Amino acid sequence: MSADDISHPAPTPTASEGEDPLRRVRLDKLETLRGMGVDPYPVSFSRSHQAADLDRYYAELAVGAETEDRACVAGRIRAIRNSGMFIDLHDASGKIQIFSHKDFLSAENLAVVRLLDIGDLIGVEGPVRRTPRGELTINAAALTLLAKSLRPLPEKYHGLADIELRYRQRYLDLIMNPHSRETLRRRSRVVAAMRAYLLSRDYLEVETPMLHTIPGGAAARPFVTHHNALDMDLYLRIAPELHLKRLVVGGLSDKLFEINRCFRNEGLSPRHNPEFTSLELYEAYADYTGMMNLTEEIVGHVAEAATGGLRVSYGGTEIDLTPPWPRRTMAELVLEATGVDFLALAGAATARDAARHLGCAISGNENWGQALEAAFAARVEDRLIQPTHVTGFPRDISPLAKADRDDPRLVERFETYIYGWEIANAFSELNDPLDQRARFEAQMVARAAGDEEAQPLDEDYVLALEYGLPPCGGLGIGIDRLVMLLTDSPSIRDVIAFPTLRPR
């Protein structure tokens, strides 16, 4: 800003801006305040306390007791009673009542009080007392307008209930709904606890590209964008996996992780947002069994940090996160649920027939592993309410995982299910560059046959593997869904501050 800007007069509202009568009234008040020499948007304000500090400090203050202690607070006006004599002031910590009486306030301050609206931000200084009705109160000796609000807040009793408005104007949702505030605060605690846990165990936090030239590391359709100077298309990453393993090849750290966004160009649902946050973690010289233990430790740790315990209630269902969690193979779970033993089915065709008989939608191109997965998804997944590690994943659907040490049809991979949702996905990372190339080539064949989500061959990644990736365990945890479980949120949109919506 140049020096010239300082002398610019305050902008005056125009007629077109004033068409909303409720807003017009507040604009008029704004002008009146300026006319009185009050700056409706001053630069800063020094507080001595937050509301919750005072609640704690004066918890024992007797009803009707007055103190000489002076406190200075700031916040948003949420209610005005008795023509401004009583004001409910809310800050991020809670609520404090303000008493603004002609005996304590200057004429100038009283004139300001008359022009206050619900929603305005003010600062107040004065002695603390507890009213005869038991409400902790500051007798305003001085009152400062900190920001004039030009829009009415939603109704005080029912709040903002409209789901669409809650997501579109999240700030209103946060002002009005304590539950929304608590959900997003708890999300922050989950991420902070996860990060602290990993850092304390010597995992190195890294950042890898969001813009990929080849969208790899998962089976998903990517967003495409374009870089002008390089004149080339780039993809928003669908997973950080291949870059993180390059860092392990480089020996940056034997233990590293990234907590960050992934983007998938797929349908939206109460459990799918186009951008979502995941933890991905790699640990050299570990394998997938180590990742199972680690999953239990991480989830248990963040659950305790966020909720205070290992038992959570989601949609009325009690979920017990106490480790260890059962470890079951995909084939045995399918056998249990359907009586069909996929491990005893020789070829892809018989597996497809079996899956079709179980009611799965089968196109005819599925291989053995895809047929087993379809049967698992249709008949088992939903039932895995309590935490369960599902092992014995088919090699066909796991092009980045090391072959199972006992059964070549399988890989050393597991997914952890809670409430029927995949919460974690992990494997012993495939580090044989020749096998990796063969897996990619098989994916390319599937891709050519029309499988849009088959993973493209990443030559640069295979090159990195040829220099030598140590044996390595890798783990991914979907943070949004984990937070849904820990906050009892019915929709992923509740745990994302600004979920993807069509513009209105």
Next chain:
RNA sequence: GAGCCUGUAGCUCAGCCGGUAGAGCAACUGACUUUUAAUCAGUAGGUCAUGGGUUCGAAUCCCAUCGGGCUCACCA
């Protein structure tokens, strides 16, 4: 992408077998001045999502479009 539900005042909601729109809160004017969803009296506020159609007449019935929700498909 498909099916079902949904959109009325700034907010929360009535009204919907057609007859020209209503409450509470918020706002405004006044009263009251130790209140707690303050209270009392009064006032103002609406392209009933949008566009068509049926009808003498549509918030209401029909069609289309746009937003949102849920279920399914895809996926984490």
